[in-house]
Structures are given as C-alpha cells and as structure tokens.
Amino acid sequence: MTRHDEVRDEMLMALADDELAEAEATALRRAIAADRELARRYDAFAQSRALLQQAFPPEPVPDTLVAAVRRAAAETRPMSRPVSRPAPDETTDEAGKVIALPRRTGGRPIPPSGASAWGLALAASVVLAMGAFWAGRGGMPVGPAPSAAESLAAAALSQSLTGEAVTLADGSTARALASFETEIGLCRLIGIEESRQIACRAAGSNDWTIALNIASGRGGDFVPASDSFAPVIDQMLDAINAGPTLGQEAEAAALGL
Amino acid sequence: MSQSIESDIVDLLPRLRRFARSLTGAEDTADDLVQTGVEKALRRLDSFAPGTRLDHWLFRILRNTWIDTIRARRNTTALEPEMTETIAGEDGRRTTEAHLALAEVRRAMDALPEDQRVILTLVCIEGLRYREAAEVLGIPDGTVMSRLSRARLALMAKLEGPRIMTPREGIAE
Numbered sequence: 558m559t560r561h562d563e564v565r566d567e568m569l570m571a572l573a574d575d576e577l578a579e580a581e582a583t584a585l586r587r588a589i590a591a592d593r594e595l596a597r598r599y600d601a602f603a604q605s606r607a608l609l610q611q612a613f614p615p616e617p618v619p620d621t622l623v624a625a626v627r628r629a630a631a632e633t634r635p636m637s638r639p640v641s642r643p644a645p646d647e648t649t650d651e652a653g654k655v656i657a658l659p660r661r662t663g664g665r666p667i668p669p670s671g672a673s674a675w676g677l678a679l680a681a682s683v684v685l686a687m688g689a690f691w692a693g694r695g696g697m698p699v700g701p702a703p704s705a706a707e708s709l710a711a712a713a714l715s716q717s718l719t720g721e722a723v724t725l726a727d728g729s730t731a732r733a734l735a736s737f738e739t740e741i742g743l744c745r746l747i748g749i750e751e752s753r754q755i756a757c758r759a760a761g762s763n764d765w766t767i768a769l770n771i772a773s774g775r776g777g778d779f780v781p782a783s784d785s786f787a788p789v790i791d792q793m794l795d796a797i798n799a800g801p802t803l804g805q806e807a808e809a810a811a812l813g814l
Numbered sequence: 815m816s817q818s819i820e821s822d823i824v825d826l827l828p829r830l831r832r833f834a835r836s837l838t839g840a841e842d843t844a845d846d847l848v849q850t851g852v853e854k855a856l857r858r859l860d861s862f863a864p865g866t867r868l869d870h871w872l873f874r875i876l877r878n879t880w881i882d883t884i885r886a887r888r889n890t891t892a893l894e895p896e897m898t899e900t901i902a903g904e905d906g907r908r909t910t911e912a913h914l915a916l917a918e919v920r921r922a923m924d925a926l927p928e929d930q931r932v933i934l935t936l937v938c939i940e941g942l943r944y945r946e947a948a949e950v951l952g953i954p955d956g957t958v959m960s961r962l963s964r965a966r967l968a969l970m971a972k973l974e975g976p977r978i979m980t981p982r983e984g985i986a987e
Contacts (some may be wrong), residue, residue: 618831
C-alpha cells in the first residue's frame, strides 16, 4: 500500500466510516500519512460525512404531522374501538374485583430496549382482562391481590389531593397521582412505592374498590416498575371512559373536601 | 397500540422526516410519506421484533412505502432547480460563511440521484453501519459500499471549491 492508486476508494471510505478491522486500519493510516494524494482522497470521505451531518440537523416537525401520527396511533389502539359495555349500575357491583395482569409464560427475556414491546403485550393482556371485567362474570385472570395496606390506600388518601402522600400501616408510602371522573364513578390513580393501582368509588358510596392493580417487586411474576405501566393504565382509563385529569378544584369537590 | 411505542415513534419523527426527504427530494411529499409509512407501521406492529431497532424498521417501511405507493402516485423524478434552497438574502438575515457552505451542501445533496441521497442519509447522517444500511435497503453490503463511495465522490465534486475543499496541501504542516 505504498502507492495511492492501489488503494481503492472504498477502503479509504471504510476507514473514514470506522468500518475497517483494526489491523487494516492501522496499515492504511500509515500509508495515508506517507502519501499526500492518498491523504487528499481520504479527506474527501471524512469531510463529506462531517459536512452532511452539519448540513442536515433534525428539524422541528410540523404539529399537523405529529397530530396525524397520534390520530393514526389512536385508531390502531384496540381499546379505542367501541366496546359494548353494560350499564354503569351493573358494573359497579363488579368493580370490587381486582383486575390483575396474567402472568407471562415462556417468553423470551425482554431486553431493556424492548420495553415498548413489553408494554404492548401487557396492554393486550389488559384488553383481555377488561373483557372479562365488563362481561361481569368469571374467567378473569387471577393476579396479585393487593396487600391489606394496599387495599386501604385509596381510603387513606380520600382526604388528599393529587401530589399528596400518606404513610400506610405497613410503612409504605401511597401517593395520589391523578383523579378522573369515569363512567363507574370517581377513580384515582395511586402509586404505592413501585406499584400502581386505580381505585374507584361509585357516586354516593364511601367504599373504594380497586379496578386495576399492577404490582411489582413482589413475587417476581409481575411487571417490573417501568414506563410499561403507562399503556396498561391508559387502557384501563380508556375502558372506563375516564375524562381528563381533574384539576385541583374539581378534585377537591369530587372528594367532598 | 402501546402508548410508549407511539411516543417512541413521535420522538423519531424528525429523523423519519429527514430520511423521507432523502427519498422524495421535496418537503411536501416527505411529510406525506412519513404519515403513510407510520400508519402502515402502526398496523403492522406485530411484525416488529422486540429488541431490534425501531428506527431502522421504520426506515425500511418508509422506503418500501415510497417505492410502492407515494413515488408511483406522484411520479416526480428530479427536483426542479427552483425548488432548491435559495441561498441569497434569506429574510434579510445576515448569512454567514458557514451558513452558505452548509446551504451549498444541501443543494449539492438535492442534485444527487435518489439512491445516492438515501445511502448518504443512512450512513453519513443517521450513522448506520454498512451492514445496517444494507438491511434497510435490502441490498448486498458490497452494493452499499460502491454506491456510497460514488455518492460521496459525486457530492464532493459538486462542492469542489476553495470554501469547502481543504486539501491536505492547504494545511500548514
């Protein structure tokens, strides 16, 4: 590799793109250092890469495109299709049951980058669970029953607005994360350490029932605490026709504070 | 449809647009292509292998969408010269030397054929390895290298001039 015309453009380019094996790269660098014309040819490849990166920075996306993508995503989301639901009166009787996520069996270990796909699988299982929930009879996957302390979290938080926290009997911290008006009454998203639950209270009732329980950290069979909660919670809120998050005033009124 | 894939895709939109632009050569069709491609991807989420690159998967779908539908529909081949960026007097803003140089790069890029724009975008801008680009485009590794090398030389030839090219000879040693 002493004469530059013996070196193919593709070799020089591969060096500039860091695609050469180390031994080859070292030899070629040495040749470039000794040959001005070879160096000029190499520079063209290295520069073109740098120039293109500077000339094409990512640009802001028009809102219309973001909106179109979100709309398309919403249309593809299974729960956004109309589902036949029993009248609210019939469902409140069933709301006392805990919806848990079926255990995942035989799956491949999920790499960290697969969190989204994991969320998808979860969302699908919630759809199934919700089907059983709305059908109002049996067949519902059995999951982790909330602990005694967890089942009282919503009651413990009944005087607390979103953002406020209380300490439960077992020492864990429960925090009100959001409140929603839904077709089965007032529902609250509650975080208990790494677990999440949605607890609901029918109008005129003082009893909170857990509509969704996503446990983590105990037992090992359930979802790890992560963003993969979000799609599951989202599915649930969709299914009970939750409105937007209640503002402070509306929340206080709903809680009777 | 998972909320998190949805937001992953939204986060990728700037890059998807940039890639689409390398296919279409014109901004308005690029957004059309992104939208159509993403809709297609959303309907086929089950064919996305967890743990693989979502961005590369979407690039592949965009390119297939371009070939299958949008390109045929629009029947646009080359970018008209008047559609390329006007360098002079943009909004009376003071245009710096660096600005001019980068605008020239964009113009030179626009003047290249589609397959060269696409390979340059994937490797030089998006930073894909040759093998990854070969997978996205469905071509052999060797073709990636020859096409990319030709594209780089064509781009630099268009840019040839004292402002851009700084041959080693010009640098004090």
